[in-house]
Every structure is written in C-alpha cells, then in structure tokens.
Amino acid sequence: MKLSGQAELLRIFIGESDKYQGKPLHEVIVHEARRRGMAGATVLRGILGFGADSRMHTAKVLRLSEDLPIVVEIVDRPERIAELLPDLDKMIVEGLITLEKVQVIAYRHNGSSAGEPSDDESAPL
Secondary structure, eight states: OOOEEEEEEEEEEEETEEETTTTEEHHHHHHHHTTOOOEEEEEEOOOOEEEEOEEEEEEGGGGSSSSSSSEEEEOOOOOOOOHHHHHHHHHHHOOOOEEEEEEEEOOOOOOTTTOOOOOOOOOOO
C-alpha cells in the first residue's frame, strides 16, 4: 500500500482489561485493521491515566493496576477510517475515540519477504 499526503490518525482510548467476545479489545481492533489492509496500527500501554469515571489507573509497584490505559492508533486514508468506525462503535462499551488529520511524511517498507510480520506480530508504521 502506498500512503502519502493527507491521512487521518484514529486514537482509541480503552482499558487493558476491556474485552470483545472474550478477547482483549486492543488485539481485536488491531487484527481487524490488519484484516482490512489498513496502513498501520500501534498499541501503546500507559503507565498512568484516568477516564470518564475519574478512576486512576497506575502501574506503580505498590499499587499495580490490572486495567492500565491502552491507546490504539491507526493511520490510513479518511475513507478507510470512516469504514472502520461503525464496527468500533459495536466493540467499544467504554472508552474514547478521537480523529485528527495528519500529514504523512514517509511510509516505507523495504520490500523483502524476510522478517514479514506473522498474524501474531505487528509491523511499525
């Protein structure tokens, strides 16, 4: 896939313990993005945060949380992001979804088949 110029960055803020059909929600979202052939997705695990309920989630040693903040970022063309949104609406019970326009400067792949990601791996953007 070639991606350059104007694109959108979709950010999905959820909890680490959030599930969809018994599977970790962040994994389901990334696998769905990959299945659709989207440009890329990344999952970031936060060490501290709070959401709409104002409950703190922290990774401090003395107070380990089993529900740390998770951010899933997906970059692609606006029409492809728009196609994903209805499915996200069905999957996400609690969380925040944001969308912003971005300018893609570089999106490269070396073209070799060695080291290609498997279904269980993700490639960096």
